[in-house]
Amino acid sequence: MARKPRAPWSKANPRKRAGKASTHLTSAEKATAKARARRAGRRYPNLVDNMSVAAKKARKTRTSGRKRSAQARTKTATTKKATTKKAATKRRAASSAKKRSAKRAAPRSQAKPRKTAGRKREKDPRGGLTAAGRRAFAERDGAQLRPGVTKAMSEMTPQDMRRKGSWAVRFYGRDPLPPLVDAKGRPTRLALSAHAWGEPVPRTVAAARKIAAKGERLLARYHRLKEKTPSRGG
Structure with a gap:
């Protein structure tokens, strides 16, 4: 035959049994428990309504703890990502500096010829050749274009x-x-x-x-x- 569960008021306080200090409801929590008892038609104070309010408080505390843990994990991941990105940026900067140093140290005979930045356009965007284009043809092909x-x-x-x-x-x-x-x-x-x-x-x-x-x-x-x-x- 199944044993009938004991009422909570007939059990010993589990916190005292574990050697922990008892917790007390705040004034606001007591007011909530009192309102709950009034709605149920019970006299107050009573253990049932106090336990209900305390259980809600415990659930809220656990939820807050989980949120804090999630936030901590997110912060850790963000910090790790930022650190990785910063390290990659440093590596790229070091690589670029190394390439620039090697280019400066290379002899002029090995250096790639630079494109003339101020070279005039040979083709007129509106059509035909520019004066510079006609001169270029004359130098390359000997053509006398007018x-x-x-x-x-x-x-x-x-x-x-x-x-x-x-x-x-x-x-x-x-x-x-x-x-x-x-x-x-x-x-x-x-x-x-x-x-x-x-x-x-x-x-x-x-x-x-x-x-x-x-x-x-x-x-x-x-x-x-x-x-x-x-x-x-x-």
């Missing part, structure tokens, strides 16, 4: 007509015609070259063919003028 002709037709010399007409036919009269815009809809270098010759930048094949037709007219006019001009030996 700026594009942007004059009105009435102001052109026969040589200007020949140059611009030749350019227009070579660039925009070819078949098939290379792309005039890229995948993002921006004009290619082929299309932008029209700006260097005083023409609108073509974005369609029809616009490019129009420039080529103008070039053919310029070449035809150049040849007519050349035929009319008497030769020096005549």
